[in-house]
Amino acid sequence: MAKKSDSSKKSSPTGFAHNPVRVLVAWTPNSTGSAALDCAAWFSRTTNVEVRCVTTFLRPWPSRTGNKLGTKYKKWFKKEAAACEEAVKRDLIRADIAQEHLSSTVSVFRDGTNEAALLSDVAADFRADIVILGSDAAAPKGRFLAGSTADALLHSSPNPLALTPRKPSLSKRGVTRVNFAYTGDDTDNQALVRAAVLAAAWNVPLRVLALSPSGFGIPPIPDSVELPRDIALEWRENTLAVLDRARDTVHKEQPEVNVETHIGSGAGWQGAIDAVKWKKGDLLCFGSTPLGAFERVFIGSQATEILPYVSVPVLMIPATSKSSK
Incomplete structure (x- = not known):
């Protein structure tokens, strides 16, 4: 797992507030493209990072209604979160991100009615240095097209946003x-x-x-x-x-x-x-x-x-x- 930050240092050698850099990846397991994870791997070849993935489930009902659904929904949510974590771990291995760069909590599963708000909340909890967003699937190869969530964050996020083109061609040496x-x-x-x-x-x-x-x-x-x-x-x-x-x-x-x-x-x-x-x-x-x-x-x-x-x-x-x- 990722190393803990050394708070005794006055400045971080990573270029961000934390060492390792806290990288949050907006990710849906079994996604058609791996661009966001490929970008996280690219950063891991550049500097010391701690990678965490967040997967969101958009429910059509407000939180109060969800509480009324009781134990059935809670059981489903717990089971889905566990399945999501296993899938995320497999995808991170495929992306060739070393175990030492993975957060102790590598997968977060959140539900709500607004995806941009969910991502911002998870980023705040993680104190993320970077939030990585993949392109909309409709983008041409090698280009970025903002979906509705990315567009909302591009006008509100307190965290730096890394926007990844679809099927990017990235250096094996990281950022050069x-x-x-x-x-x-x-x-x-x-x-x-x-x-x-x-x-x-x-x-x-x-x-x-x-x-x-x-x-x-x-x-x-x-x-x-x-x-x-x-x-x-x-x-x-x-x-x-x-x-x-x-x-x-x-x-x-x-x-x-x-x-x-x-x-x-x-x-x-x-x-x-x-x-x-x-x-x-x-x-x-x-x-x-x-x-x-x-x-x-x-x-x-x-x-x-x-x-x-x-x-x-x-x-x-x-x-x-x-x-x-």
């Missing part, structure tokens, strides 16, 4: 590069610092990206009037200035991290993403739009549009609360 993307959303700059902390802890480089969906300077209609050259140059200079400030911020906070910058620009968000070369070891980080007093994930409109075109796992970092700044 952390990426942080600027998209034009009003995101919390502390997310860049948190991405740099991960790169430092995992001893991998950090790539800072500026993504533009417009293929800047290319007219949408052939043979139309071109955009004035000085405007295009000003856009590029402003973008380079943003990347320079990002590099300075990282060097100030994590001077040992190797930082590279890149501009991805193309026709639409797919063109912007495709303009950037991706590796099997890439993790893409997005910041959240600040919401005030609470530290929450809140995905911006630009990041929402980008997600369907990303072929690597994505880490959504909660915005820092104003009270903690």
Whole structure:
């Protein structure tokens, strides 16, 4: 089972609050895909982790009605939880996650009427550092499509969310590069610092990206009037200035991290993403739009549009609360 955290250390060598990193996987046994567990295994090859799975049962009746059903439902629930635990253990073995990375409580079975609320409650009980969500089954291979539960958590989760494409192609060496993307959303700059902390802890480089969906300077209609050259140059200079400030911020906070910058620009968000070369070891980080007093994930409109075109796992970092700044 996973090792206990060493509370005597002032900072965690894992890049998160805990060592081992507490990874909660939203998982349904006998699922058609194994992407979420594959992502957990990928993290286990990156740093020290403690993996726990949560399976939810959505019942159509409120809790009071469930109590009236009495012992029959309680017996069924207990039997189902035990069967679920056995199935989870088998699936974790298939995903090649070592026994030492499994939580002492490896499977949690919860019932309720709202799946997003159930996952948040279990994450709070576990004090999870990451919650891993798989893609909707309708997504193309290698792409992420948010279902209703993922969409709800992308606008409310206090925990970082790891979003896994369907049937991802992942490096056997774990995360080999952390990426942080600027998209034009009003995101919390502390997310860049948190991405740099991960790169430092995992001893991998950090790539800072500026993504533009417009293929800047290319007219949408052939043979139309071109955009004035000085405007295009000003856009590029402003973008380079943003990347320079990002590099300075990282060097100030994590001077040992190797930082590279890149501009991805193309026709639409797919063109912007495709303009950037991706590796099997890439993790893409997005910041959240600040919401005030609470530290929450809140995905911006630009990041929402980008997600369907990303072929690597994505880490959504909660915005820092104003009270903690």
